[in-house]
Amino acid sequence: MSCLDCSQCSTDPCATEMLKIAEAEGIGTAWSRAAAQEPQCGFGTTGLCCRICMKGPCRIDPFGNGPQYGICGADRDTIVARHMVRMMASGAAAHSEHGRHIALALLHLSKGELKDYEIRDVEKLHAIAARHKVAVEGRELSEIVRDLADLTLWDFQNQDYSAPVNWLAASLPAPRLEKLGKLGLLPHNIDASVAQSMSRTHLGCDADPTNLILGGLRVALADLDGEMLATELSDALFGTPTPTVTRANLGVIKRDAINIAVNGHNPLLSEIICDIAADMEDEAKAVGATGFNVIGVCCTGNEVMVRRGIPLATNYLSQELPILTGALDAMILDVQCIMPSLPRVAECFHTQIITTDKQNKIAGATHVDFEEHHASENAKEILKLALSAYKRRDPKRINIPNLQNEAIVGFSTEAIVAALGKVNAEDPLAPLVDNIVAGNIQGAVLFAGCNNTKTQQDSAYLELAKALAARDILVLATGCAAGAYAKAGLMTQEATNTYAGPGLKAVLTAVGEAAGLGGPLPLVLHMGSCVDNSRAVSLATALANKLGKDISDLPIVASAPEAMTEKAVVIGTWAVTLGLPTHLGTMPPVAGSQVVADLLTTTAKELVGGYMMVETDPALAGEKIFAAIQERRAGLGLPTATWGPKAPASGLARM
Ligand code: NFS
Ligand code: SF4
Numbered sequence: 001m002s003c004l005d006c007s008q009c010s011t012d013p014c015a016t017e018m019l020k021i022a023e024a025e026g027i028g029t030a031w032s033r034a035a036a037q038e039p040q041c042g043f044g045t046t047g048l049c050c051r052i053c054m055k056g057p058c059r060i061d062p063f064g065n066g067p068q069y070g071i072c073g074a075d076r077d078t079i080v081a082r083h084m085v086r087m088m089a090s091g092a093a094a095h096s097e098h099g100r101h102i103a104l105a106l107l108h109l110s111k112g113e114l115k116d117y118e119i120r121d122v123e124k125l126h127a128i129a130a131r132h133k134v135a136v137e138g139r140e141l142s143e144i145v146r147d148l149a150d151l152t153l154w155d156f157q158n159q160d161y162s163a164p165v166n167w168l169a170a171s172l173p174a175p176r177l178e179k180l181g182k183l184g185l186l187p188h189n190i191d192a193s194v195a196q197s198m199s200r201t202h203l204g205c206d207a208d209p210t211n212l213i214l215g216g217l218r219v220a221l222a223d224l225d226g227e228m229l230a231t232e233l234s235d236a237l238f239g240t241p242t243p244t245v246t247r248a249n250l251g252v253i254k255r256d257a258i259n260i261a262v263n264g265h266n267p268l269l270s271e272i273i274c275d276i277a278a279d280m281e282d283e284a285k286a287v288g289a290t291g292f293n294v295i296g297v298c299c300t301g302n303e304v305m306v307r308r309g310i311p312l313a314t315n316y317l318s319q320e321l322p323i324l325t326g327a328l329d330a331m332i333l334d335v336q337c338i339m340p341s342l343p344r345v346a347e348c349f350h351t352q353i354i355t356t357d358k359q360n361k362i363a364g365a366t367h368v369d370f371e372e373h374h375a376s377e378n379a380k381e382i383l384k385l386a387l388s389a390y391k392r393r394d395p396k397r398i399n400i401p402n403l404q405n406e407a408i409v410g411f412s413t414e415a416i417v418a419a420l421g422k423v424n425a426e427d428p429l430a431p432l433v434d435n436i437v438a439g440n441i442q443g444a445v446l447f448a449g450c451n452n453t454k455t456q457q458d459s460a461y462l463e464l465a466k467a468l469a470a471r472d473i474l475v476l477a478t479g480c481a482a483g484a485y486a487k488a489g490l491m492t493q494e495a496t497n498t499y500a501g502p503g504l505k506a507v508l509t510a511v512g513e514a515a516g517l518g519g520p521l522p523l524v525l526h527m528g529s530c531v532d533n534s535r536a537v538s539l540a541t542a543l544a545n546k547l548g549k550d551i552s553d554l555p556i557v558a559s560a561p562e563a564m565t566e567k568a569v570v571i572g573t574w575a576v577t578l579g580l581p582t583h584l585g586t587m588p589p590v591a592g593s594q595v596v597a598d599l600l601t602t603t604a605k606e607l608v609g610g611y612m613m614v615e616t617d618p619a620l621a622g623e624k625i626f627a628a629i630q631e632r633r634a635g636l637g638l639p640t641a642t643w644g645p646k647a648p649a650s651g652l653a654r655m
Pocket of ligand 1: 298299316448449450480481529530531565
């Protein structure tokens with residue numbers, strides 16, 4: 001298969017440069033495989049194909065001309081709802097398994113079993129303890145850690161259906177907890193919520209689409225619990241992100257260094273790789289390299305980027321392409337969003353692909369079992385593999401794109417509040433609230449989620465952020481959305497000066513200068529990986545608490561313009577459940593059921609305040625996001641603005 005214009009696949013110039021090499025050399029990538037899948041099955045696309053039992057697959061004719069029931073009698077609404085709930089359950093399982101891994105590491109640390117880890121951010125640990133009412137005074141650190149590990153693991157073990165999980169109960173605004181409690185949506189146990197979702201969607205169980213989707217909202221909140229505990233405990237272990245200047249895009253690969261990419265999600269491995277790579281500098285020099293150059297891909301990339309300023313090579317869809325530079329010596333994988341094609345691409349080069357998780361192996365990759373109890377030994381073994389791969393490099397095949405953009409990253413909630421605190425030490429949130437009230441900041445949008453071959457890579461992200469920032473909307477980003485902005489240079493002060501509307505620019509400049517950045521905050525604030533969407537929840541909760549409101553009252557919208565994974569589906573669902581208007585730029589498999597589509601849009605809005613809006617055209621999506629923000633402003637009695645070619649003008653609030 002061949003095509004003419006790689007820029008149709010991606011807006012990222014580094015990606016298109018590498019795709020031309022792939023095309024010329026006949027190396028398969030996600031894009032060539034997507035083309036080979038065309039036309040994709042309409043039944044699957046609309047959610048009307050059921051494979052839940054072996055009488056199937058059953059298909060419902062979307063136009064009403066063919067079968068309207070599966071063999072068991074399930075109708076289109078049940079079939080669509082069941083599959084959506086299974087997507088949510090899988091997403092929740094993935095995030096919370098990551099969270100459990102971190103919680104168990106904390107438990108083992110508290111018992112003195114992990115020599116390679118420590119609590120790097122004691123202040124954060126104490127803040128978490130205060131949130132959960134765990135005593136700190138006069139206690140050993142290990143005792144506090146033990147208590148936090150126990151109360152976190154309780155969220156996976158509690159069998160009392162009426163007692164909500166600890167992390168949500170300690171974190172969400174009171175009015176939201178009350179509403180969710182009354183609706184029976186607060187999960188009591190993450191694992192049980194996932195198991196119940198799988199159980200109720202088995203053949204012959206729940207066949208009421210409303211009841212199924214309500215179950216979906218509950219498992220989505222279990223997912224949020226898993227994300228929140230993963231983020232917060234990772235901060236205690238590895239440090240809470242603070243603003244850091246780094247770089248992004250394939251130009252971060254260095255010709256003269258041993259380049260190792262960390263790809264996946266869980267920082268337990270990537271943090272140690274960074275530590276040991278620094279320790280093994282001399283060994284790298286001994287083979288003629290300048291040292292190890294650790295670079296990030298996907299969310300593990302985001303984790304080490306926001307905490308350590310490790311440069312980001314790329315985001316999800318282009319994860320095969322660093323190999324095509326001919327200078328990537330190893331890609332070290334942990335869990336989730338890892339393409340099984342990596343060893344096949346690497347076969348064409350010298351790159352060593354290394355899996356590290358017992359439950360996430362890939363045929364053709366080298367596996368080194370990574371265990372926290374032997375972290376540094378495992379990391380050394382992995383880095384030695386990278387070292388020997390470096391010796392096999394073919395200098396004639398090195399093609400590193402000459403592009404990398406600066407990126408100011410590391411905007412945890414704590415970092416944002418600290419920056420605001422430089423403007424108003426006594427009441428850090430006041431400058432943000434005052435400027436929202438005055439309309440200098442119209443509201444905020446959180447861009448989250450993936451890349452998807454159904455859209456041109458990164459393009460909707462870039463278009464939407466520019467359009468919304470020009471209209472004075474604060475832009476936050478996580479996950480592969482954040483990767484898109486970092487690669488494209490939108491996490492810079494120049495981007496603020498170029499694209500922000502006058503009100504937003506004034507606020508970002510005042511805060512950035514007060515915080516000692518010598519200029520504005522970047523246009524897009526990088527909050528971290530996908531589990532770090534929970535940071536945006538913390539920020540929204542702080543704002544809601546300050547205003548005495550619920551999250552569903554705030555002018556905040558979530559947007560996943562290139563959503564792809566089951567994790568993205570579940571994140572979108574909890575955003576809705578928390579009360580946020582939630583934009584999806586790709587169509588989830590619900591088009592086959594008007595009932596399910598209505599449940600996620602209209603009924604959800606009535607019930608929990610949040611709702612999904614699907615809009616695949618970024619130009620129209622911008623207007624819809626803006627309108628949703630204005631609706632919230634009107635609800636708060638704040639002045640509203642209209643979508644126009646220019647940003648709304650208004651006076652500056654006192655800073
Ligand atoms: Ni989120 Fe991060 Fe990326 Fe999508 Fe995958 S890497 S966890 S799921 S593809 S944003
Ligand atoms: Fe068909 Fe019902 Fe089996 Fe699904 S569960 S495959 S609709 S018989």
